[in-house]
Amino acid sequence: MNALLLGGAGFIGLHLARRLVADGFAVTIVDDFSRGRQDTDLDALRAHPSVNVVSADLTDPQTYADLPHGWDQIYLLAAVVGVRNVQQDPARVVRVNTLVAMHLLDWVAPGERVFFASTSEVYAGGVDAGVVDVPTAEDVPTMISDITAPRFAYAVSKLVGEAAFLHTSRARGFDAVVGRFHNVYGPRMGADHVVPEMSLRAQAGENPFLVPGADQFRAFCHVDDAVEAMVRLMATPEAAGQIVHIGNDREETNIGDLAALVRRVAAAGFTIEATPAPPGSVRRRCPDLSRLRSLTGFEPKVTLEEGVRSTFEWYARHGRPS
Secondary structure, eight states: OOEEEEEEEEHHHHHHHHHHHHHOOOOEEEOOOOOSOHHHHHHHHHHHTTEEEEOOOSSSHHHHTTSOOOOOOOEEOOOSSSSSHHOOOHHHHHHHHHHHHHHHHHHTTOOOOEEEEEEGGGGGGHHHHHHSSBBOOOTTTTSSTTSGGGGGHHHHHHHHHHHHHHHHHHHHTTTEEEEOOEEEEEEEEOSHHHHHHHHHHHTTTSSEEEETTTEEOOOOOEEHHHHHHHHHHOOOOGGTOOOEESOOOOOOOOOHHHHHHHHHTTTOOOOOEEOOTTTTOOOOOOOHHHHHHHHHHOOOOHHHHHHHHHHHHHHHHOOSSS
């Protein structure tokens, strides 16, 4: 089995590559290494005889023209992500994420199978407006409440990709599965997500420990569970043409309690101090996983405490990403 991971040197991509190699796949990773090239985790994977790593710009159509066909599985994970990136340069987010998706669509061949990585951010406008329930199912309305707001640039780019892949796959004879990720976290994900960000601040001895949006609720999904869900979906023929949530609906927690968990894992004595939530931050997010369960039998296995502990320990060893 041959798998092509576009954006495979990123956070989820590298964890997925490891899993596919362990399952016996030959894996080709294509990435522009925008997150940096000094990466011991990637170097270890690169040394595996079943892994090929290609440095290329996925916004350039020539990159695709230089790739062979005949892949059993293709994963489109490449994207500009992160709240900071979206707020600082929303135009870049729209441009890069849309170009990557459109070039892949122009190139993919009949009979191939593509996983398109999308996001729970597509629900943020509807949740804020009170028209989308939480836990959230895939068939609720998606809504961009303010197209001029930078925070929606990422969601817009992903909705364009979802529509393009689902409609084009039907017309062109290839399979497309859309996975909407809900708060996936874990080792090696950078420093902007709340779990590694809190871990790094706890390790630095911050006190008082400031917690923006302490009363907001999230359902966090460890990357190992997310990868398991992806692998199952790509092995399930009935998932073709569907939008499916990927997350963990078992341990919804508020951000204040998450900070208390990080304090316990760190064996620290800091005082937690609640501060206002970041502008535009959605109050609650939790997926309904009924469709994922029905299609694949998936159940999340990594508890929040186990996942936070493994993430904390990874950052304790590696420090803040450069």
